[in-house]
Amino acid sequence: MALATSRPLFAAIDVGTNAARLEMARLGPGGLERVLKEREAIRPGEGVFARGTMSSEAVDRLVDTLRRYAVLCRRHKARVRAVATSALREARNQTKVLRRVLEETGLELEVVSGEEEARLICLGVLHRTPPRERSLLVDIGGGSTEIVLATGERPQGLWSLPLGAVRLSQHFDTAGEVTPAQLRRMREDVDARLRESLPGFVPRLPRVALGSSGSIRAVVEFAAREGGEASASPAQLTRAVEALARMSPRERREHFEERRADIIVAGALLLERVVQHLGVERVLAVKRGLRDGVLADLLSREELAARPGTAPLLRRAAGARGA
Structure with missing residues (x-):
């Protein structure tokens, strides 16, 4: 290349x-x-x-x-x-x-x-969002979950929780078959942690949450597979959790690559509980996230370091495009 x-x-x-x-x-x-x-x-x-x-x-x-x-x-x-x-x-x-x-x-x-991880996710997902538009972001990683409430591109609230698909999977041993009793214990544990870590919650939240991680994209695509959309409702997420828990590890690998399949039950359950706690109507999977934020942050630093009197890189590019 x-x-x-x-x-x-x-x-x-x-x-x-x-x-x-x-x-x-x-x-x-x-x-x-x-x-x-x-x-x-x-x-x-x-x-x-x-x-x-x-x-x-x-x-x-x-x-x-x-x-x-x-x-x-x-x-x-x-x-x-x-x-x-x-x-x-x-x-x-x-x-x-x-x-x-x-x-x-x-x-x-x-x-x-x-908090910095959440800020970078916000920067990556919400670039060029209208300044008064409110957004709610959710990012589920292997070890933590980040939640951001933003207006325009600016975060208004940042929460980072020590809950992730790998961490939860290891704690409850969900790589194999998952029993209804395991699911119940997982839901109770996650719900308790969400109540401890998040406010109860903020009024006037957006009705749709943006989900920016690979785990969320995989879960949403599975949950909405009948409609072919990149979004899922709380009810669809619950059905997905129940379906994935009933599957054998081999059956899960028919839907996901092996490493994703090992943690997909935990990831799906975590997304289900977060969405229920936030009270939103749908979660929309997006393709931007942390690395987009890191790149945007690097660009911003480059602009700040530019010599006095030199137009920022983004402005120079826009000028060249209109020439």
Whole structure:
């Protein structure tokens, strides 16, 4: 793939619980244009929520992947921001992992807080949203769930909960067959945590929540498979949870890739309970999220660093387009 250009390249690296991802983009007439996208399902958070530390095998996989990503970024002279979320936030060996990543790849991997993660998701999903429009975002990761209430592009409320599809799956052992008693215990546990962590809730919430993670997209597509839409109602989500719980692991793999299938029951139940708690009518799956926010943040930093008297990059691009 030819990436040569006089315009700067921006690179977002995201180390989550399930995978490490790289996206590169450059500024084009219509905004940021993706030029490269990679994902490695290396499970960086494997064992973290059970043992409290990242295993040596997971660290090896992470370093190998980030070394390759760093080579790509240097080759194309990209401005890079590399972030890690809940798995590394909670790993007791976080300092050792970050030091090894820096020494062996040259990347400064930044462990972001749950609030910063939510802010970046908001920035990524709501770019160019009308300034008075209210939005409600939900992002379910492997180890945490972020909820953002925003007006325009600006977050008004940020909540990060230590609830994720991998964490919940490991705690309740949902990779195999799931009994009705397990489902009941999971719902009770998640409901109690939501009541503790979220307000009761904010009045005048949007009727539709935007779901920005891969887990949410997979669950919504399954729940709405009869209608072929990218949105699902609370009732559809409940039916999806019940259907997925009744399936054997082999049957789930007929609908989802293997690593997603292992955590899909927990992810679906978590989305169901969050939507019920928020009282919204539907959840709409969107394709933008954390990495889009990192890229937008890099662009914003580039604009702020521009010399006095020089038009910001977005304004220059718009001027060139209208010329």
